[in-house]
Amino acid sequence: MLAASVTGAAHLRAGKPNQDAAASWCGEDGTVVLAVADGHGGEAYSRSDRGARFAVEAAVGACRDLADRLAPMAIRDGMAHGRLGQELAREIVRRWQRAVEEDRDDEEADAVVRARRRPAPAGMTRPYGTTLIVALAVGRELVLLLQCGDGDVLAVAGDGTVDRPLPPDDRSFGNETASLCLPEAWTEFRSRLLDAGELPALLLLATDGYANSYAGEEAFREVARDLLFAVGRDGGEAVGAALPGWLEETSAGGSGDDITVGLMVRREA
Amino acid sequence: MITRPGGTLATRPLHFIWICDCSGSMAGEKINQLNFAVKEALPAMRKEADENPNAQVFVRALRFSKGAEWINSDPVPVEQFQWVDLSAGGPTDMGRALSMVADELTIPPMTERALPPVLVLVSDGQPTDDFEKGLARLLEVPWGRKAVRLAIAIGKDADRDVLAKFIGNAEIPPFEANNAEALVRQVRWVSTVVLRAASSPASQPAEEAPASNVPIPEIPVEFVAPSGEDDVW
Numbered sequence: 001m002l003a004a005s006v007t008g009a010a011h012l013r014a015g016k017p018n019q020d021a022a023a024s025w026c027g028e029d030g031t032v033v034l035a036v037a038d039g040h041g042g043e044a045y046s047r048s049d050r051g052a053r054f055a056v057e058a059a060v061g062a063c064r065d066l067a068d069r070l071a072p073m074a075i076r077d078g079m080a081h082g083r084l085g086q087e088l089a090r091e092i093v094r095r096w097q098r099a100v101e102e103d104r105d106d107e108e109a110d111a112v113v114r115a116r117r118r119p120a121p122a123g124m125t126r127p128y129g130t131t132l133i134v135a136l137a138v139g140r141e142l143v144l145l146l147q148c149g150d151g152d153v154l155a156v157a158g159d160g161t162v163d164r165p166l167p168p169d170d171r172s173f174g175n176e177t178a179s180l181c182l183p184e185a186w187t188e189f190r191s192r193l194l195d196a197g198e199l200p201a202l203l204l205l206a207t208d209g210y211a212n213s214y215a216g217e218e219a220f221r222e223v224a225r226d227l228l229f230a231v232g233r234d235g236g237e238a239v240g241a242a243l244p245g246w247l248e249e250t251s252a253g254g255s256g257d258d259i260t261v262g263l264m265v266r267r268e269a
Numbered sequence: 270m271i272t273r274p275g276g277t278l279a280t281r282p283l284h285f286i287w288i289c290d291c292s293g294s295m296a297g298e299k300i301n302q303l304n305f306a307v308k309e310a311l312p313a314m315r316k317e318a319d320e321n322p323n324a325q326v327f328v329r330a331l332r333f334s335k336g337a338e339w340i341n342s343d344p345v346p347v348e349q350f351q352w353v354d355l356s357a358g359g360p361t362d363m364g365r366a367l368s369m370v371a372d373e374l375t376i377p378p379m380t381e382r383a384l385p386p387v388l389v390l391v392s393d394g395q396p397t398d399d400f401e402k403g404l405a406r407l408l409e410v411p412w413g414r415k416a417v418r419l420a421i422a423i424g425k426d427a428d429r430d431v432l433a434k435f436i437g438n439a440e441i442p443p444f445e446a447n448n449a450e451a452l453v454r455q456v457r458w459v460s461t462v463v464l465r466a467a468s469s470p471a472s473q474p475a476e477e478a479p480a481s482n483v484p485i486p487e488i489p490v491e492f493v494a495p496s497g498e499d500d501v502w
Contacts, residue, residue: 010323010469042471042484129474150472171475174385174415175483179474208472212382215279226274234271246273253278256323256469 001032002236003262004243008209010256016041019049020207020260023056031067032137034262035059038151038207040129040179050103051096051128055180058095059146062088063136072141076193079144085191089146092132093186100128129181133205135264143194143203143264148185149177150208154224155200162221163200166190202228205262210247213254231265239263280325283384283468284344285314285460286373287330288366290392290423295357299393299423299502302449304354306456311352314460317468318347324384324468329373333366334359363396363431364403371403374412385483386416387467389459390435393423393502400431408437417467417483421446421455424502441485444492447500455492462486 007018019039026032035056039048066088070078078084104124131149138144145153145165150172155165167190171178178188194200204224214220230239247259289303307330318326327344331337332355340353373379374386407413420432420443432443446452463485470483 010321014469038472040472040474042473044473044484045471126474131472173381173411175470175472176415176475177472182474182476212281213278214275214382215277216380216382219276219279223275230271230274238271242271249273250275250278251323253280254323255281256321 001026001034001262001264002240002243003034003036003260004240004247005036005260006244006247006251006258008256008258009248009252011258017049018258019052020209020258021049021052021056022260022262023060024262025060025064027064027067030139031064032264033060033063033134034205034264035132035134036151036205036207036260036262037133038131038149038209038258038260040177045127045129047104047127048129051100051125051130051180054096054099054103054128055092055130055132058092058099059132059134062091062095063134067136067138072138075138075144076142076195079191079193085144085146085189086186088144089148089186089189089191092134092146093180096180097125100125104128125181129179131177131207132180135203135205135262137264140199141196143199144191145194146189146191148189149179152204152206152208152211152220154204154221155194156202156204156224156228158201160225160228162224165192165194167192199266201266202231203264207258207260209251209255209257209259210261212257213250213259227263228265231263236265280323281382281384282344282380283324283326283464284379284386285326285328285347285464286370286386286388287328288370288388288390289330289332289355290361290363290394291332291334291355291357291359292361292394292397293334293358294394294426295423297357298449300355300357302452303391303423303456304352306453307460308352309453310457310460311350313457314464315347317461317464321465321468326464326468331366331369333362336362337366337369339369360397361392361394362398363390363392364398364400367400367403367407367435371407371410371413374407374410374416376411379412383412385467385470386412387459387463388416388418390418390420390432391423392420392432393427395426395428396431404434417463417485419459419463420444421452423452425500441488442493444488445495447495447497447502449501450499451491451495458489458492
């Protein structure tokens with residue numbers, strides 16, 4: 001598992017912080033959790049860098065608890081009945097809201113909201129608005145994917161075939177995205193269970209600054225293929241060491257946005 | 270040394286489109302001042318674009334009178350864009366113009382990864398064709414709906430209701446250009462301040478009915494509530 005997050009070139013020019021975040025956890029039993037998040041940035045989302053960090057922490061915590069509580073078969077059954085994805089999403093949102101609640105300063109948050117020219121906000125979590133992508137891998141048996149908002153999940157098979165395992169998101173277009181700060185945010189999550197026969201050789205989770213640095217879908221899929229090849233040829237450690245520099249170069253020559261990437265690479269049996 | 274994964278990097282395209290009323294009532298000083306204002310603002314527009322190397326700004330102009338036509342058939346990078354002086358005469362086929370803009374904002378030729386386009390509609394009169402049909406066509410297209418849409422009303426006869434419908438955001442009224450100086454200032458503002466906002470917009474949560482895909486900086490009060498003392502048009 002590899003992850004890196006870099007401040008975007010445009011943010012560096014503007015003196016803004018990295019508003020993305022990544023977190024991961026690896027259990028002794030082979031359970032792995034990986035999460036990336038993209039805080040919205042902008043005046044109305046002045047604490048979204050913290051919101052992104054809270055999101056990945058909430059996701060890792062909720063997934064760890066789920067993996068402790070349920071055996072792979074129960075996770076499979078839960079997803080088959082269509083309830084587990086939303087239950088997990090609800091738990092992540094609950095943890096995120098609690099972290100926001102503990103962090104926020106009422107006065108400053110109120111001022112930020114008043115400064116906006118939009119209708120009244122749904123809640124005080126808005127300054128912390130962020131997207132979130134999560135992958136929970138339980139041994140070699142399954143991978144559970146969840147996504148709220150924009151960003152990309154690519155699955156690369158051993159033969160280099162690249163797929164998007166999650167259904168497309170109708171809500172994310174242009175710079176608009178689903179967000180953890182929306183009312184009933186758990187309903188905004190898309191989820192998918194990849195069972196043993198579907199597990200990719202490499203799973204790429206990325207905030208939208210990565211894909212936006214390429215001219216189109218095929219050019220971006222090539223990135224995922226190249227990453228799988230690089231891991232196979234040079235090893236995960238070398239790729240992990242090079243990843244931040246690649247992402248900085250990509251942001252500077254591409255979107256200018258913060259870029260955060262998480263990679264799960266399947267070990268050969 | 271391991272090389273960076275992936276091929277050629279690409280900045281995000283930002284399409285800036287002038288939609289210009291060239292009907293008979295624009296003839297004379299109005300069209301001359303519009304030509305002057307856009308040309309005068311171009312160096313500042315190029316400088317603004319140059320300051321954000323992660324956006325590639327493309328500029329185009331569409332004229333409408335009897336029918337509508339693109340002055341530049343293809344998007345032109347702002348650093349190469351040259352304004353071609355417009356002349357005026359004929360009716361005000363604004364609906365046709367909006368339909369033609371919609372055709373260019375479909376995906377393809379646009380990509381989903383583009384920045385929100387900026388559409389600036391400049392008019393001094395009332396549409397003579399089916400404006401509602403043209404607007405509906407524009408709003409059918411995702412990038413038409415999500416574009417930054419602004420309008421400049423030249424003189425007292427401009428149809429503000431129509432321009433407000435085009436903008437589609439109650440918080441952004443049409444700008445009031447009742448003399449040459451106001452027109453120059455407004456054209457420069459959209460060419461620079463709005464361009465800057467559109468070229469590096471923050472993400473925002475999708476809401477029930479988002480008013481604008483890009484938060485527009487505070488509009489100078491004299492653009493929307495002029496004193497009237499210097500009105501000429």
